[in-house]
Amino acid sequence: MSADPRQFKQAASQALKNPRLQTALGRIKSHFVHKRAEAVERFGAFEALRHEGHAIRDRAIANLDMLLVQFEDSVRARGGQVHWARDADEARQAVADILRQAGARTVIKGKSMVTEEIGLNDFLEREGFTPVETDLGEYIVQLRHEAPSHIIAPAFHLNKEDIAQTFREAHTGLAPERALVERSALVAEARQILRRQFESADAGITGANFLTAAEGAAVLVTNEGNGDLSRLLPRTHIVVTGIEKVVANLSEASVLLRLLTRSATGQEITSYVTIMAGPVADDAAANTATRDFHVVLIDNGRSDLLPQSLPGLWRDRWPCLWRHLSRPHRGGAQSRPDRAGRCLPPPQCLNLLRPLCGGVPGRNPPAADHAKLAGQGI
């Protein structure tokens, strides 16, 4: 099945004719839709919470430019780096550049639909890296060279016999006569294999469910704990995510978190909620190597979907950020006066924008320039 949106019609046509997939999707109704309805019922004022979430997202979209710049500043203040990517190609290159600089070869990954969107695994393999999915469902579909069939249940189209077969073909080092009948046996085997990957990987890539501008944090929900391991064990952690994930602060993210887990799996909260801010603090006894933390922020068409009135505002307030995110075909990044004829941006934000203006589009200027320019107090 193709994950390319341009092939959607053909892929949908094939999927509709796949009885096994249709049966699986039928099960999704009881697994997700009904569980969500029950969770909503238990919560009570869910509609009010949805309205609050809606308002938070509306505010975030209206202030997206400021929040993203604030987010970058907060990440830097914690010792991390932000990489701007206008499209999938720039995002893939940014990840590969970080991995090369870190001298990384094997990369463990938490489940991330944005990395599916940009085709990261295939690209990394072509570039000589070894990406390993660690979410159980993603791991299975990766072994089968398939695309995930559902965003939160990637291997939902498979039954346990399919998975046993896949494991026997992939895990050739294990005893061929082993029993792989029970689900628990499949989970134990994947756990055993993945544990070695976690321990030896050079870098970890995760997605993010939310980014918080005030704290410079990426918030991630998982039920398997693989997101935490992907962040904590390797020396380098890269968060790959879209620009639309940013909200003002953790308090706002917590409202969205309540909505997200109930709506996705009907859970009050997922088994793990990880707040990832800056490089992991080293435990001197266990690991004395320096850790690094990167966030790759991807536009890849998202800013095309901003309300019609916003792109103008972006150009007015943040001409340099606009240039970072707008792709060449969009035309010039000419600033223009706002409706009242004033020329913005607000001066107190220029410190943040200066380093962006000086950089190559899509790349970060050196941190030293940032400090120097900020020091000028313009």
Add this chain to the structure above:
Amino acid sequence: MSGKERHVGLFVTCLVDLLRPEIGFATARLLEMAGCTVVVPSAQTCCGQPAWNAGADDHARALARQTIDAFAGLDYVVAPSGSCAGTIKRHYPTMLADDAAYAAKARDLADRTYELSAFLVRICGMNDLAARTNTKITYHDSCSSLRDLGVRNEPRALLAQIAGTELCELSDGEVCCGFGGMFSAKYPEISTHMADNKLADVESTGAEMLVGNDLGCLMHLEARAKHQKRNLRVRHIAEFLCEAMPEPDTGKV
């Protein structure tokens, strides 16, 4: 509005006008029963929704301006459709936000525009239809009614006034039937599959009739039900209410 007669402009909608005008007559009859003076401006056209959804913004705006002019001066505009009413109420103000001459007019029309069941219940306070039937029905909430307009209780409040009506709710009532206007033309296979899911849900309620307030959804489901030789009657809520009235005069001449 007490002490003053309500002048209501009937926004007929393309589908009702061209394919099932009975719904238009039934709508007019219900509005008159509620004490309104019904006007049907002949300058009205399509509300512009298909153009807006297809990204033909300028065409949509031209139709929006025309609709605004056609319904100027009336107290209310009522449509037997959540989809067209939703376009006027929720999307015209956005569509024409930058139009100096029409932005305020668009907001004004949006404030005066209602989907039929919402208008009858919220504005007219219709609470005693004194009608009778003997039918087991299920009700399909269209996406536009539910999501654009927040209309859920109003049609049920009207149906509850018809003695002998047994309303059996769908188990997945918030799920789209697959019509989706342009969607059905762009993705017919998915659209048909969704209709089949909806019809299976309808069947599991045991209802003999499917009632709704958007002819787009109803035609989509009715055609699919006929194709599958299902024994299911499909009615717009205005038709259903009028058919249950003592004098089944739909105003046709």
